[in-house]
Amino acid sequence: MRVRFWGTRGSIPTPEHEALRYGGNTSCVEVETDDGTLLILDCGTGARRLGLMLAERGAVRAHVLIGHTHHDHINGLPFFLPAFMEGSHLTIYGPAGIDRSLPTAIGGQMDYAYFPVPLKDLTAQLAFEELGESEFSLGEIRVRTQYLNHTSPTIGYRIEVGGATLVYATDHEPHAATLWHPDRPSGLFQMDAMLHPADARHATFLKDADLVIHDAQYTQAEYATKLGWGHSPMEYAVDVALAAGVKRLALFHHDPGRKDDAVDRLMDTFEAYLVSLDANLELRAAAENSELYLPETAALVAGHNTFPHAPRLPTRARILVAEDDEDLAAVLSETLQDDGYEVMRVADGLSAVRLAHEQHFDLMLLDIAMPMMDGLTVCRQLRDDTQFARVPILILTASNSPREIEAAFEEGATDYMTKPFAIGQLRARVRTWLTRPWRDTGPRAT
Numbered sequence: 001m002r003v004r005f006w007g008t009r010g011s012i013p014t015p016e017h018e019a020l021r022y023g024g025n026t027s028c029v030e031v032e033t034d035d036g037t038l039l040i041l042d043c044g045t046g047a048r049r050l051g052l053m054l055a056e057r058g059a060v061r062a063h064v065l066i067g068h069t070h071h072d073h074i075n076g077l078p079f080f081l082p083a084f085m086e087g088s089h090l091t092i093y094g095p096a097g098i099d100r101s102l103p104t105a106i107g108g109q110m111d112y113a114y115f116p117v118p119l120k121d122l123t124a125q126l127a128f129e130e131l132g133e134s135e136f137s138l139g140e141i142r143v144r145t146q147y148l149n150h151t152s153p154t155i156g157y158r159i160e161v162g163g164a165t166l167v168y169a170t171d172h173e174p175h176a177a178t179l180w181h182p183d184r185p186s187g188l189f190q191m192d193a194m195l196h197p198a199d200a201r202h203a204t205f206l207k208d209a210d211l212v213i214h215d216a217q218y219t220q221a222e223y224a225t226k227l228g229w230g231h232s233p234m235e236y237a238v239d240v241a242l243a244a245g246v247k248r249l250a251l252f253h254h255d256p257g258r259k260d261d262a263v264d265r266l267m268d269t270f271e272a273y274l275v276s277l278d279a280n281l282e283l284r285a286a287a288e289n290s291e292l293y294l295p296e297t298a299a300l301v302a303g304h305n306t307f308p309h310a311p312r313l314p315t316r317a318r319i320l321v322a323e324d325d326e327d328l329a330a331v332l333s334e335t336l337q338d339d340g341y342e343v344m345r346v347a348d349g350l351s352a353v354r355l356a357h358e359q360h361f362d363l364m365l366l367d368i369a370m371p372m373m374d375g376l377t378v379c380r381q382l383r384d385d386t387q388f389a390r391v392p393i394l395i396l397t398a399s400n401s402p403r404e405i406e407a408a409f410e411e412g413a414t415d416y417m418t419k420p421f422a423i424g425q426l427r428a429r430v431r432t433w434l435t436r437p438w439r440d441t442g443p444r445a446t
Contacts, residue, residue, distance in 0.1 A: 001034075001161065001164050001293070002291065003293070004029070005250075005287060005290050006047065006288060007029075007045055007076070008025070008027070008046075008252055008286040009023060009024055009253070010170075010217045010254060011072055013025055013044075018259040019258075021260045022263050022287045023046070023288025023289070024288075025046035026044030026046060027073050027252075028040065028042050028076060030050055033141060033161050033162075033296070037139055038060070038062040039062070040064045040065065041067075041213075042074075043064055044073050045076045046076060048079040051079070051081040060089075061089045061090075063091050064092045065093050065157050066093060066094035066102075067094075067155060067171065068094070068153060069095075070152065074109065078110055078115050084124065089124065090125070090126050090127070091126075091127045092106065092129070094106070094131065095153040096130040096310045101128075102128050102129075131309075131310065131311070132309075132311025132436070133155070134309060136308040137306050144158040144160075146205045147428075148170075149175055151424035152427075152428055154428065156168060158205060162296025163296055164210050164295060164297065166210065166213070167205065169206065170213065170215035171231055173231055174196075174236050176195050176199065176400070176402075176416070177400045178195050180194060181402065182195075189243040191203045195406065198415065203244040206240065207245060207246075208246070208247075209246050210248060211246075211249075211292060212241055212244075214232065214250070214252055215237065215252060216232055216237045216251035216254075220234070220236075228420070237251060238273070238274075242279055242281055247280075248282040249281060249282070249283050250286040251286060266285075267283070271283060311435030313435055318341070318359070319365065320355060320361045320364040321346075321365045322365065322367060322378065323365070331423070332365065332426075335427065339430075350372040352373075353378055356382055363393075363434055365394050366394070368399065375397070376395075379393055379408070380411040383412030393415075394414060394415045394416075394429065394433065395408045395417070396426075397419060398418065399418070400418045
């Protein structure tokens, strides 16, 4: 695979002379396999220059893999020249939305109030594929998708062909404020030493990749004031890559306020960190116009073509909210009802257990500190009953204590979120668990 960066910036373009070396365009990465198959990862403003280059060849056939539909990841599409060329064919993949289709979400930026040419008037042939978590093939290429932790439904892509593996994972936030178990030995980088199982699951998604392109918008110090914004500290990206045995890591989605010299200084810091660990990880900051080649070392094996499919939500999914804070419970109920779910509320743990046995629920949200019975006891009692073995249980609590996080998973929690949290992030996590094709619930679920 040949990999070329056309846009590496996050959130908003930065056309400034202090951002020339690493680039000011938003997310766009070109991937071309040895057989000429063209993949485009995200379609931020970097897609304009990519489109100009591709148009010189004539009509274009490409697979456009969109991580999510926030503006900085799609705002290059209206300026992507092949989309206006007769004979071009673009298949656009992206996460199924909560309240609108993928074509509607992407085409909304081309409404007449914002852009002179509507999506339906583009000359190229467009096809859309909505995705959840799945595996599918594009010719000889195998693609696996996994939900990331962002403020809207977002997926990462693991792309494998001829023995070469690329993972594209942006935008993504750690699942817990602390990555490692408190008793982890210093310098041990193993997935089973991670505190939150979803961070270990993320590392598994990256495992042994030849190249990982990973969100790294903040430093750990900056991240303290950006909780819930849906992005990774650089320290997290590096440590997860070390645990996953990644060969090369490209730090990506640079903060718009980060100038070239600041990126250089941070890279010096992380290079010294890797040297101190004697780590076998090649690290770089993704830079516009730079290229990498991942040799396809294995013979292609013919297999059955599989096709992407949209995730299936349970019909009128029913959610139990157990929360004694009346104001928060009202916000949760209103938000989830607006997303089309049926919501039932209780304010104490005993009522949660009783209602769970009386009604069927597709997902449960439990506070920990509740009257009558705490949320961890509720979780344990439900998991002791086999009828609740595959029902996702999401713990919502003000505590970010590593010991309490450990205790929640030991009692059978599926996921754990700390208050205050971003409502958008909660909505995305709820959808993740309702649409995930396998329900890894129970103790240490991921």
